[in-house]
Amino acid sequence: MAWEMRVGKSLPACLWIDHPCRAGNTYVICPKQNKSDWIGFGTKAVVLTKEEFKKATIVNPTAIVVDEAHYFASALFMKGRSQMATKMYQLVRTYPNMDILLLTATPIRQDAWSLHTLLCYIGQYYDWKKWRATFFELKKMPFLRFPTWFPKSDWRIKIRPFLEKHCDIVSLKDIVEYLPEPTSTIIKIKQKPYKAPLDEVVTWTHEHRHEQQGKVDEILKLGYKKLIVVAHYTEQINFLAQELAKDKPVFVLDGHTKDPALTKQQAQEAEECYLIVQSAMGFGWDGYMFGAIVFASMSHSCLNHRQMTGRVRHLKHLTPVFYYYLIGGRWDKRIYDTILAGRDFDPHWYRHQDRQLVE
Numbered sequence: 001m002a003w004e005m006r007v008g009k010s011l012p013a014c015l016w017i018d019h020p021c022r023a024g025n026t027y028v029i030c031p032k033q034n035k036s037d038w039i040g041f042g043t044k045a046v047v048l049t050k051e052e053f054k055k056a057t058i059v060n061p062t063a064i065v066v067d068e069a070h071y072f073a074s075a076l077f078m079k080g081r082s083q084m085a086t087k088m089y090q091l092v093r094t095y096p097n098m099d100i101l102l103l104t105a106t107p108i109r110q111d112a113w114s115l116h117t118l119l120c121y122i123g124q125y126y127d128w129k130k131w132r133a134t135f136f137e138l139k140k141m142p143f144l145r146f147p148t149w150f151p152k153s154d155w156r157i158k159i160r161p162f163l164e165k166h167c168d169i170v171s172l173k174d175i176v177e178y179l180p181e182p183t184s185t186i187i188k189i190k191q192k193p194y195k196a197p198l199d200e201v202v203t204w205t206h207e208h209r210h211e212q213q214g215k216v217d218e219i220l221k222l223g224y225k226k227l228i229v230v231a232h233y234t235e236q237i238n239f240l241a242q243e244l245a246k247d248k249p250v251f252v253l254d255g256h257t258k259d260p261a262l263t264k265q266q267a268q269e270a271e272e273c274y275l276i277v278q279s280a281m282g283f284g285w286d287g288y289m290f291g292a293i294v295f296a297s298m299s300h301s302c303l304n305h306r307q308m309t310g311r312v313r314h315l316k317h318l319t320p321v322f323y324y325y326l327i328g329g330r331w332d333k334r335i336y337d338t339i340l341a342g343r344d345f346d347p348h349w350y351r352h353q354d355r356q357l358v359e
Contacts, residue, residue, distance in 0.1 A: 002107045002167035005310030006286075007175065009103045013065045014043045022063035022099050029053045030067035033253075033260035034284040038067070054083055058091060061098050066121075068283055069102035070303060075113035076120055077128040085117060092121050105310065106303045107167060110344040111135070111151045112159050124166055134158060156342070172313060182309070182321040186336075189214050189328040204331060204347050208297075211328035212236050215296050216243045218326055224291035225272040230308055232279045232297040240296060244274045253285075254278035282308025292322035298335050300345040 003009045017026050026045035028038050038047045045063075048056055050071060066072060066088070074082040076089055092100060100122060108115050112135035116126060135158060136149040152158070163169070173179050194210045196202055212233070219229060219240075229244070231237045234254070241250050251267035253260060255278060264285045267275040275290065279299035287293070293312060299305055312321050327333050331347075338345040 001101065001103050001170075002163070003103075003105060003170040004172050005105045005283075005307065006313040006315065007105075007170050007172060008315070009105075010038070010041060010067075013067075013101055013103055014041045016101055017045050017063050017065050018043055024062035025058075025060055026062055027058065027064045028067065029064060031071070031284055033257075033264070033281070034067060036261040037284065050084055054087055061091070061095055063099035063101070064091075065101045065103065067103050069104040069118060069121075070106050070109055070114060072121070073107070073109060073114035073117045076117050078113065088121060089117075092123075096123070106306055107163065108156075108159065109303050110301070112155055115159060115162060119162075119166055122166070126162075172315070176315065176318060178318070180318060180320045182323055184323045184325065186325050186327055187218055189218060189326055191328050194329065207329070208331040209233065209236075211330075211332050212297055213328065215326045215328065216240060219244065219274075219294055219296070220247060222292070222294060222324065226270070226290045227274050228287050228290045228293040228311065229274055229276045230279050230282070230293060230295045230298070231276060232299055234278075236297060237276055237278060240274075240276050244276070247274075249273040250276060252276045253281055255281075277308070279308065280304050282311055285311065286314060287311035288314035288317040288319070292324060294324040294326065296326050297332065298325070298339055300335060300339075302339050302342055302344050305339045 001009050001013070013028075016022070017028065023044075028043060028045045028047045029050060030038055030047065032049040032051065035047055035049050045065065072082075072084050072088045074080070074085045076085060092098065102118055102121060104118075107118055112131065116128065116131050119126065132149060135152060135155040137152050138147045139150045140147045189211075191211060191213060194207050196206065216239075219227070229240060231240060237252060237254055241252050244250050249270055249272070251263050251270070251273060253263055253267075253275065257263050267273055268286065268289055275287070279297070280301065282304060288311075290312060293308065299308070309323060325336055327336060335345045
């Protein structure tokens with residue numbers, strides 16, 4: 001089910017897995033912060049987080065639902081396959097008669113391998129060498145010792161027929177009469193000139209962290225009663241939480257949040273607040289009750305950005321959507337341009353490519 005964010009995949013998935021024809025030993029596998037939601041749906045299936053799934057011993061399953069299935073979509077036949085992809089592949093190979101339903105609004109990540117992996121899980125195998133030849137080309141890059149396979153320029157066009165053949169695709173525009181177009185605004189932040197320290201070895205991230213200064217004042221100027229603030233760096237999240245708490249209540253959703261479900265609920269129910277969210281955690285929660293999303297700093301993943309922007313959409317609350325991007329320097333701008341172009345950000349690419357983005 002490649003349904004867009006906020007269309008509502010969970011309810012039909014519960015009906016599917018609890019159908020009598022699949023009764024028996026059933027499971028739902030989901031991100032940790034979504035576990036309480038799945039349990040709340042009342043499904044008869046055992047609900048496991050991704051981390052619990054990696055450690056669990058599952059024997060003779062009759063059916064499974066995989067929520068946010070793109071997290072299991074690392075390339076199966078390449079080096080560096082993830083533990084979750086390995087465990088899932090072993091499970092479907094061991095129990096080929098098991099029913100499996102994959103849920104994701106983003107079945108395609110940064111390249112074509114993600115869809116190939118998901119198709120393998122549902123028993124649709126394409127020879128991986130032919131798949132590679134169709135969507136990738138071998139290139140020699142200055143920053144790599146050996147030639148490497150890179151996605152072809154037209155791979156997104158070529159993959160569309162495979163997506164339409166094997167996925168049930170539904171977008172919000174398919175099911176509502178009118179969907180307000182989002183309004184995106186770039187806010188440039190004036191920064192002091194960056195000077196690299198001479199007494200230590202620094203990377204591009206040192207300059208990028210320098211670009212995060214002065215963003216609290218711009219967030220305060222926006223004047224929203226309820227605002228989602230997205231940040232990439234942990235230290236930036238902590239700083240924003242400290243400073244914004246001087247204005248109104250702050251809730252933080254990141255990898256250190258002990259009770260994500262409670263944090264989300266408290267932020268959703270608050271009359272006014274800031275919800276600061278780590279850039280990789282834009283999935284499985286509603287944000288339509290917030291006035292806007294401001295990206296203090298962005299994830300380097302196109303998928304994460306797409307998931308995050310979908311939080312403020314809801315079928316019953318089709319209000320105008322506003323996104324604000326705080327750009328503090330050249331690295332902020334490069335990440336923004338790359339993600340909005342539908343690609344994952346890779347800093348090495350900018351150091352060696354012939355055509356640089358306009359700064």
